[in-house]
Amino acid sequence: MLIALSQNVGGYLYEVFIEKFDLWLLLGLFGQTLFGARFLVQWLVSERQGRSVIPLAFWFFSIGGGLITLAYGLHRREPVIIFGQALSIFIYVRNLMLIARDRRQAQTAKLSS
Template sequence: MIVQLSRDLGAYLYDVFVTRFDLWLLFGLGAQILFAMRFIVQWIASERAGRSVMPVAFWFFSIGGGVMTLVYGLVRREPVIILGQALSLFIYARNLMLVFRERRGRTGR
């Protein structure tokens, strides 16, 4: 049973990552890496500050990765990705607007 499970898993992974490999898969993987960078940026900023912080770069990585992931979802016709990323992009943009409004208020402009 375990041997068969390992063979099935191996066949599945081969199908997903080798048989179906194309430029869109590469694009989607790039989008996922860009999207994941926001967590690395947030983690480093929080460690340096000694508290949880959300740097502006987090929102830019969110938008970049979100747009790329949305394009990937549109091309692949993945409704879960399309709906999730379309909504998320509005949230990321709104957070950037709030950040810039706060900064503008601090500088007196």
């Protein structure tokens, strides 16, 4: 039973990562890696500051990884990826808009005083 399970898992992994390997898979993996890197950036900045922080780079990694993963999902016709990334990208862009607004307001307040 364990041998059969091992062979099935090995066959599955071979099919998914070797037989189906193409440029789109490579692009999708790159997008997912970029997307995952945002958590590494967030963790490192938080550790450095000793508190939970979401740095600006987090949002740029989110948008970059999300767009690449969305392109992959569109090409592969994967509705779960398309739906998830399309909605998420809107949220990431909106966060950048809110950050920019706050920075403009802080700059204006600084100049006023």
